[in-house]
Amino acid sequence: MKSIYFLFLLVLAASSANVYAAGSVLSVVCKGDDVGAEVLVNGKFKGECPLDIKVPIGTLKLKVQKKVDASNDRIFEQEIRVGDGVVKRVEVLLGAPKLNAEGKRAKSERLKAAKTEEKNTEEKLTTCTVCPEMVPIPGSDFEIGKYTVTFDEWDACVEDGGCNGYKPLDEEWGRGKQPVVNVNWNDVQSYLEWLSHKTGKTYRLPSEHEWEIATRAGTTTQYYWGDELGFQNANCHGCGNRYEKKKSAPMPVGSFKPNPYGLYDMLGNVWQWTDGCREGDCAKLVLRGGSFEYDSEYLNVSYREGIEATERINNLGFRVARTLP
Template sequence: MRRRLIPFCLTVFIVAIWTGWTGWPGRVSAGLLPQNTQEQYELTFWDSIKDSRNAGDYEAYLKAYPNGRFVPLAKARIAQLRTGASGTPAAPARTPVPPASMPASATAPAAHAVAPAAQPAPAPAPAPAPKPGASPPIRSSSAVHEIQDCAACPTLIAITPGSFTMGNNKDDPSEKPAHPVRIATAYALGKYPVTVGQWNACVAAGACQRVPDTSDPGPNAPIHNVSWDDAAQYVKWLTKASGKRYRLPTEAEWEYAARGGTTTRYWWGDDMMKGKVNCKDCGPPWRAEGPDNVGSFAPNPFGLYDMAGGVWEWVSDCWHSSYKGAPTDGRSWEDAYCQSRVIRGGSWLDGQGYMLTSTRFKYDQSVRYTANGFRVARDMP
């Protein structure tokens, strides 16, 4: 009996370590990156959707892993969800789908160079009043310079040049090595992620596709369920609408702005604090159906909102599994044959382990997922 028990316990321990589990107190895990292998990505992705009531989650698995080990089960789940016991289509219900590495599987919508009809940008919801006895929110500097180039354009914050240490040597391997980066040129970054209302202005102009969403978000919610290709369409339209060169931020620009001049694990300090970000175990406000309105939490020291939680944010860079060889001047890190792009910041569907300022992940640039959104950047004169 003892001979059998020892190998069994050893096996359980090895599997636990391999899947990224740990029982040690105080550890913060980036969550989805214990190993940079396709097999681990597939297992992690399946584990995240195995109890889903949304057929679209299983369809996404089949697109990503057409020869995967769970293909028969995914097809059976789709059939079961598409046809309920009464023979009528089952109503979809969204469940958290964490980031995963996806092969190219969807065709990006075609861009349309159509002049926009100016529409007022939705005003973000005000930050909630602090509870009695709670720590006051960190306020942005009075020197924050806001920019809005057109009625339908997102509000921007001017970001001054500077240097910082990018990455983290203590967490996920993809964040290593921590390295110095010099942002030599001023740029502007969206004060908030792009909202549903702002996205719909592009839709009304015929330049973007309407994004399906079962939660029926209001105009002040961040747009989500968009691919990198969708985001590229939007900034192309915004460039034409405003006469300014809009783009996605580089990964270095994003992290520099997210840190807001701080060197801690989060922009507010080294410890997670409840009520600072929109994530599922980070305190209220939170709801499973979708992200809260932009601006529902305090801004970072640069005056930027929702740089952690809310929605994952696309940046311009191609994905690399570490920072070895990364540029140190803040430019976008590109490859000749780039399919996967970087996303940053975590989302409302994720736990607090994703909220570290250094956390990063990837998606295929043509794939839409519920938790993915973006914010815009533009060059400064």
């Protein structure tokens, strides 16, 4: 019986010797900045590189890693076959920094926070009740204000800390939906800056070309409603509308029918600033559209007027434009 037990121990010892071959050693070699990296075999920490380790025969997963910072590690990984009674030498060259578990978690949190902020910004922009309503122009790469900017919209800019705090006079015509007047070209730039910041989009004045495309709305006549002045088509001196008996004054935006593109008061009511230069050297900037104080001849789609950028007058306003992405 003792002989059988002794024989069993010999067999067991022989088996162990085969699994851990007497001379099977993994020699992990590191140089330079890679010295001191952690060595893991089959996921278990074995020490720091350089390192000689007694290993079992078979296939091993070697991982050598060194922390760069809290979020990044430099890593070397290799699957190694170790035979009987050998010294397996592996020269390690750690790779470029990669995100570790902590780095991936931090990145995930940053992305989540960025998406939340983007969503909040989009919600804020879509609920801007004080921003001008815009109309995309068919066949063009821009959109333009459905109405000229109102006192309500300008006053919102001032109340929000924009427009240099300037509150233009309303000439006792009222504010609200009346077109803002008494704003010069420089005043308008301060409004555009505020609006762009508030919406995250870039607003500007329309060019003369854009203004004319938007005003004509595909027509070729003197006015966008035809070649005849007609009745109740615009607010101008002598336009023959229901406001004639009243003292000459601007009317609330949208008081007349829109043009075929759905734009209101492109002609009449108040002159509109553009970014065009009247004299070529920009000594004067171009106004378009005519106004309530001017005769119908000034409402001609092609008519151009020019004044200096610093002038503020009571029949001059503006509408905004934006290049579409």
